Amino acid sequence: MSDSLEFDRRHIWHPYTSMTDPLPTYPVMSAEGVRIKLSDGRELIDGMASWWCMIHGYNHPKLNAAIEQQLKKTAHVMFGGLTHEPAIQLARTLIDVTPEPLQHVFFCDSGSVSIEVAIKMALQFWAAQARPEKHRLLTIRGGYHGDTFGAMSVCDPISGMHERFSHVLPKHIFVDRPRSRPDEPLHPADIEQIERTISKNHRQIAAAILEPVVQGAGGMWFYAPAYLSHLQALCRRYDILLILDEVATGFGRTGLMFACEHAEVEPDIMCLGKAMTGGYLSQAATLTSSRVAEGISADGGVLMHGPTFMANPLACAVAQQSIELLQDDTWRSRVAAIESQLDEELSQYGGHRAVADVRTLGAIGVVQTHATVPIATVQKIFVESGVWIRPFNNLIYLMPPFIINRRDLHQLTSVIGRALDTL
Numbered sequence: 442m443s444d445s446l447e448f449d450r451r452h453i454w455h456p457y458t459s460m461t462d463p464l465p466t467y468p469v470m471s472a473e474g475v476r477i478k479l480s481d482g483r484e485l486i487d488g489m490a491s492w493w494c495m496i497h498g499y500n501h502p503k504l505n506a507a508i509e510q511q512l513k514k515t516a517h518v519m520f521g522g523l524t525h526e527p528a529i530q531l532a533r534t535l536i537d538v539t540p541e542p543l544q545h546v547f548f549c550d551s552g553s554v555s556i557e558v559a560i561k562m563a564l565q566f567w568a569a570q571a572r573p574e575k576h577r578l579l580t581i582r583g584g585y586h587g588d589t590f591g592a593m594s595v596c597d598p599i600s601g602m603h604e605r606f607s608h609v610l611p612k613h614i615f616v617d618r619p620r621s622r623p624d625e626p627l628h629p630a631d632i633e634q635i636e637r638t639i640s641k642n643h644r645q646i647a648a649a650i651l652e653p654v655v656q657g658a659g660g661m662w663f664y665a666p667a668y669l670s671h672l673q674a675l676c677r678r679y680d681i682l683l684i685l686d687e688v689a690t691g692f693g694r695t696g697l698m699f700a701c702e703h704a705e706v707e708p709d710i711m712c713l714g715k716a717m718t719g720g721y722l723s724q725a726a727t728l729t730s731s732r733v734a735e736g737i738s739a740d741g742g743v744l745m746h747g748p749t750f751m752a753n754p755l756a757c758a759v760a761q762q763s764i765e766l767l768q769d770d771t772w773r774s775r776v777a778a779i780e781s782q783l784d785e786e787l788s789q790y791g792g793h794r795a796v797a798d799v800r801t802l803g804a805i806g807v808v809q810t811h812a813t814v815p816i817a818t819v820q821k822i823f824v825e826s827g828v829w830i831r832p833f834n835n836l837i838y839l840m841p842p843f844i845i846n847r848r849d850l851h852q853l854t855s856v857i858g859r860a861l862d863t864l
């Protein structure tokens with residue numbers, strides 16, 4: 442293994458790392474349920490659900506079987522000019538489980554690409570209505586929508602990991618992230634800023650794009666659902682499309698199937714990814730309404746996107762099975778139980794000298810520290826304590842698979858305390 446690790450260190454980029462001074466990596470042999478087994482035999486309780494997608498846990502027999510069965514038929518076939526039952530079935534299911542106006546599905550390879558497609562839909566829609574001046578996007582600071590260029594242009598312009606590209610990114614319109622927390626009434630300043638910005642710029646704005654209720658990688662911030670309802674009303678009044686990025690929040694993470702349900706908001710365009718395939722394969726989807734889908738072609742045009750691995754049959758088959766697992770409603774009580782345990786066990790850190798804030802929502806628990814967390818050192822403490830938690834910036838957070846039991850979750854929350862004591 443040491444040879445392989447050395448090769449990995451010298452030749453393979455890991456996310457957001459340097460090739461000359463990489464962060465350490467831990468070799469994985471296998472994973473089962475909520476446990477990741479390292480090559481040296483150590484087992485780690487997974488608090489990350491592999492960046493939030495592995496909601497049913499690893500090596501799930503039904504998800505494995507869905508892929509195995511599809512594999513006997515075909516692993517992949519192009520989607521240009523051909524179609525197949527796994528894609529048709531999954532599209533039916535997605536249309537069924539998402540808000541009613543969303544009737545048309547574009548399959549794509551990743552969450553970032555689903556954002557690119559959503560942006561194209563919005564721009565093409567207005568161009569086809571002979572309103573090409575509507576070409577800018579409105580978003581809130583603190584967002585994260587992915588690493589491709591269109592997605593980067595609507596990430597937080599400073600903290601959004603992409604500051605170094607700001608000179609080449611299109612300039613969109615940003616307002617402050619809502620300060621109103623989920624259980625608070627809307628703060629007048631949130632309302633005032635968004636109303637003022639929209640009334641001044643609406644002639645240029647094609648769409649508002651944001652993560653509903655939970656901003657993930659941009660800072661793990663939770664805000665009042667009422668903000669979304671207010672924004673939807675403004676979008677309707679001023680002829681602006683509403684794009685909701687449910688890549689991180691979709692499929693149960695916040696306690697409801699989609700985070701927009703907290704506000705009973707129905708977007709014009711919705712992006713899905715991550716947990717859609719139960720975390721098994723990279724596949725995402727952008728859904729839209731008939732108004733937008735038909736509007737895009739009002740000038741005879743077509744939606745200009747078509748990735749090679751669009752609607753990959755293995756990914757569609759496993760996504761269908763993953764959503765079927767959610768149709769049995771036990772995930773709701775599991776997520777509710779995770780939420781109350783996280784609430785109870787993380788709130789004890791609220792008074793810790795290193796801690797600035799503690800917040801929980803659904804199966805998400807966040808401990809925000811005053812200082813940046815030294816990732817390599819803290820990661821080592823976590824691994825030595827038998828857990829997998831990956832902090833970033835000043836955030837130590839948990840987003841475990843929904844199947845985690847009380848004892849394992851308790852182990853995760855306790856080890857966070859141990860790490861905090863070292864800061």
Ligand SMILES: Cc1ncc(COP(=O)(O)O)c(C=O)c1O
Nearest residue numbers: 551552553585586587657688689
């Ligand atoms: C809200 C949100 N949108 C989009 C993305 C990008 O997804 P992907 O990493 O699959 O490209 C992410 C990834 O973390 C995300 O959290």
